[in-house]
Amino acid sequence: xxxxxxxxxxxxxxxLRRQDILxxxxxxxxxxxxxxxxxxxxxxxxxxxxxxxxxYFPTKEALLAAVLEHRDTQxxxxxxxxxxxxxxEVLRRFITLAEHNVRNPGVVDLYARLAAxxxxxxxxxxxxxxxxxxxxxxxxxxxxxxxxxxxxxRDGVDPNATAVAFIALMDGLQVQWLTAAEDVDLVGILxxxxxxxxxxxxx
Amino acid sequence: xxxxxxxxxxxxxxxLRRQDILxxxxxxxxxxxxxxxxxxxxxxxxxxxxxxxxxYFPTKEALLAAVLEHRDTQxxxxxxxxxxxxxxEVLRRFITLAEHNVRNPGVVDLYARLAAxxxxxxxxxxxxxxxxxxxxxxxxxxxxxxxxxxxxxRDGVDPNATAVAFIALMDGLQVQWLTAAEDVDLVGILxxxxxxxxxxxxx
DNA sequence: CCTACCGATCGGTAGG
DNA sequence: CCTACCGATCGGTAGG
Numbered sequence: 001x002x003x004x005x006x007x008x009x010x011x012x013x014x015x016l017r018r019q020d021i022l023x024x025x026x027x028x029x030x031x032x033x034x035x036x037x038x039x040x041x042x043x044x045x046x047x048x049x050x051x052x053x054x055x056y057f058p059t060k061e062a063l064l065a066a067v068l069e070h071r072d073t074q075x076x077x078x079x080x081x082x083x084x085x086x087x088x089e090v091l092r093r094f095i096t097l098a099e100h101n102v103r104n105p106g107v108v109d110l111y112a113r114l115a116a117x118x119x120x121x122x123x124x125x126x127x128x129x130x131x132x133x134x135x136x137x138x139x140x141x142x143x144x145x146x147x148x149x150x151x152x153x154r155d156g157v158d159p160n161a162t163a164v165a166f167i168a169l170m171d172g173l174q175v176q177w178l179t180a181a182e183d184v185d186l187v188g189i190l191x192x193x194x195x196x197x198x199x200x201x202x203x
Numbered sequence: 204x205x206x207x208x209x210x211x212x213x214x215x216x217x218x219l220r221r222q223d224i225l226x227x228x229x230x231x232x233x234x235x236x237x238x239x240x241x242x243x244x245x246x247x248x249x250x251x252x253x254x255x256x257x258x259y260f261p262t263k264e265a266l267l268a269a270v271l272e273h274r275d276t277q278x279x280x281x282x283x284x285x286x287x288x289x290x291x292e293v294l295r296r297f298i299t300l301a302e303h304n305v306r307n308p309g310v311v312d313l314y315a316r317l318a319a320x321x322x323x324x325x326x327x328x329x330x331x332x333x334x335x336x337x338x339x340x341x342x343x344x345x346x347x348x349x350x351x352x353x354x355x356x357r358d359g360v361d362p363n364a365t366a367v368a369f370i371a372l373m374d375g376l377q378v379q380w381l382t383a384a385e386d387v388d389l390v391g392i393l394x395x396x397x398x399x400x401x402x403x404x405x406x
Numbered sequence: 407c408c409t410a411c412c413g414a415t416c417g418g419t420a421g422g
Numbered sequence: 423c424c425t426a427c428c429g430a431t432c433g434g435t436a437g438g
Contacts, residue, residue, distance in 0.1 A: 035238070038415075040417090048424090050416095050417080053423095059418080060417065113320070115319070115382075116378060117239075130382055133379050154399075161392045164386075165392050165395075168392070171375035172370070175375075176336050176374070179322055179333055180337070183337065183367075189371070192364045197399065242433065253432095254408065254434085
């Protein structure tokens with residue numbers, strides 16, 4: 001009786017604990033960055049001691065890796081991006097993602113903080129963000145290229161430059177929006193950027 | 204004799220010391236952010252002990268304030284921006300600034316790191332960056348507005364949205380460029396953004 | 407400007 | 423998972 005309950009319960013509890021810890025880590029990374037956050041603070045918000053946290057994630061870096069991996073696998077959006085054929089629909093998904101982000105400032109904070117930190121070549125998330133940017137650029141590029149092929153891009157608009165600019169614009173807007181939300185209509189500006197390179201509005 | 208020499212010498216030495224410290228601080232902030240940098244590391248690069256540094260700048264925050272102030276006053280560019288009449292010439296200056304930045308990655312690093320950190324409302328540089336963004340946006344807006352008045356903006360291009368986007372684009376490009384320089388033609392993309400909202404190319 | 411120090415906090419380990 | 427601990431590092435102070 002005790003054995004069965006505690007074994008199953010233990011596994012379930014372990015999984016839930018991990019979720020608690022990841023959730024707390026995302027919160028704290030967003031507020032303080034990776035280097036600026038402590039295992040003790042994350043552990044406290046998860047309701048355990050910092051040694052307890054280390055029982056689940058053996059090092060500070062392992063926890064960061066788990067947070068990044070967690071976001072990637074859980075992010076159903078990412079899969080939808082991959083399966084959507086290049087074109088206007090993909091751009092609409094980017095806008096939808098931005099709308100989602102504006103409703104979840106914590107996620108925006110997390111990425112903005114980590115991306116700036118990870119600029120350093122020896123940061124544990126450096127390669128992650130190199131991949132992240134390359135993937136994002138590729139997805140945008142394929143869509144702008146497809147639109148160019150169909151003659152839906154205005155004359156003189158270069159798909160490559162537009163793709164890089166689009167991703168950069170999303171990131172830059174996020175930092176400005178986080179700094180002074182009332183001054184920046186993040187979604188509106190993204191939309192008008194897209195509308196301005198297309199021959200006809202997005203929707 | 205001794206008095207005069209040491210008094211003058213002391214003042215000069217003090218000024219030079221402050222320059223050394225500020226230079227070292229800029230370096231370390233760029234590498235590690237503000238929270239991630241230590242007075243000991245900055246002091247070491249300036250050739251003194253951390254207690255010696257505190258003799259010149261009484262707290263960690265005071266040093267950050269001095270670095271920010273130093274950049275603002277020394278930045279001759281900023282003044283030229285203010286005195287240049289709104290229009291194409293101002294946009295050209297932004298491009299020139301970007302070209303300068305690409306040759307000085309340290310400055311870019313400093314701003315990218317601090318801007319992301321300062322998103323937090325309780326960060327000592329938070330208000331500085333709120334002002335910084337507002338000023339940058341205003342300068343860009345005045346120029347895009349002037350161009351709109353003269354009919355030099357393409358149909359449907361909104362000066363306000365374009366100004367915010369332009370500043371966000373500069374920031375976003377910087378982080379992407381710092382993360383993977385070979386993948387991002389920072390200056391080229393800025394130029395094509397501007398050319399794409401104008402009725403005729405910038406230069 | 408330095409030596410010497412303080413209390414606080416950090417990531418990680420030992421040993422249960 | 424916890425208690426208890428380690429060595430390292432932090433910003434700042436005292437006192438010269």
